Amino acid sequence: MTAAATPRLKSWSWTELLFVAPYLLLYVVFLVYPLGLGFIMSFQYFDLFAGQAEFIGLENYQQLFSDRIFQGAVVNTFKFVIFTVPTFVALGLLIALALNRQTWWAATLRTLFFASNVLSVTIVTLIWRAVYLPQKGLLQNFLDVFGIQNIALLQDPNWALQAIAVTTIWWGIGLPMVLFLAALQQIPGEIYEAAELDNASPWQTLWHITIPSIWRTVVLVTIIQIIAQFQVFGQINLMTAGGPNNSTRSMVQFVYEAGFRQWTAGFASAAAQVLFVIMIVAAGLQFWVSRRKQEF
Structure with missing residues (x-):
């Protein structure tokens, strides 16, 4: 092979850095710096009100x-993840399979399912607090038909976290x-x-065609x-x-x-x-398991 035929890498130029500099600046200022500062502060007695720091x-x-209380918050957070994440994956895929059609009703339902995703957390909680009202809420009106009285889910330590999980799933299923719809539409007919x-x-x-074809999306969603x-x-x-009794307190x-x-x-x-370490370990473990499954 002659020297003329040898591929040559393009020389790096400082002017090219200008295109990524705004993103890098924001990334460092709003992510890298706070992350590093938080790590340092975790080894200090830092009184935020008085502004005093001591190692x-x-x-x-x-x-x-x-x-x-922190131990309970860790348990509650893991419970919440177990309640919601598998449901998001399974229910999201089920809805996508049902609405993966080129019809007007499928397009309408896709819009309706995604509409809740754009609502703010304040609006979502107002809606679902009204649903969960013990005596006059929508859920209680439905249960009255079956003779079930005075269901106060948000005041019950055994059911409050599950009730919030349902709210979260309704909010974010879009x-x-x-x-999943985007992945399904990439599978050749x-x-x-x-x-x-x-x-x-x-x-x-x-099991043998759809799920293997969209497995990367399943991992991404998870x-x-x-x-x-x-x-x-x-x-x-x-x-x-x-509450009640710290039964829904999360780590955040x-x-x-x-x-x-x-x-x-x-x-x-x-x-x-x-919390950061737990999130990294959980996401990394899920990624590792998915890669092992692909190998087999």
Whole structure:
């Protein structure tokens, strides 16, 4: 091969950096710097109200892991993720399969399902607080038909977290549905025609053709929802404020209350670092499991 035929890499120029500089600047200022500052603060006694900082080593973490309220918040957060993430994946895929049609009614239903996704958390919680009203709510009016009286889900420690999970699923189901629809529409129709000629059942077609073809999207939706649901805060704060009896308090709400109500920013930063590690491990584990499944 002659020197003229050898591929040559384009020389790097400082002018090219100008195109990515705004993004890099915002990324560093609003993500990298706060992340690093929070990590440093987690080893300090940092009184946010007084503005005083003192290095105390691992005391924040020691206090954190012995705090029963924080332990309960970790358990509640994991429960919430277990309630919501599999439902988002399964229900989102089911709706996408049902509405993957070029008809006017399918387009209308897709719009309706996605419409809730654009609502603010305040509007969503107002709607569902009205649904869950013990005596005059929509749910109670429905249960009155069956003779069931005085169901107060948000006041019941055994059901409040599940009620908020239902609210969250109703609010956010539009995004998984759209992602699955986009993936389904990329599958060639010839594959389904071949399966039909081989007399494959709908279940066989789903399991052996559809799901393997959209597996990357399944992994994407799962990771997105794991990260999102570990950060649940708004609907819990507005619907139950962590009650009753701390049964719905999440890790993010614990961080918020420690930092902006008790003004112990160092303690709150330690809790935030634990949440960050849990999110990274959970998302990484899901990604690793999906890659192993693809190999087999």
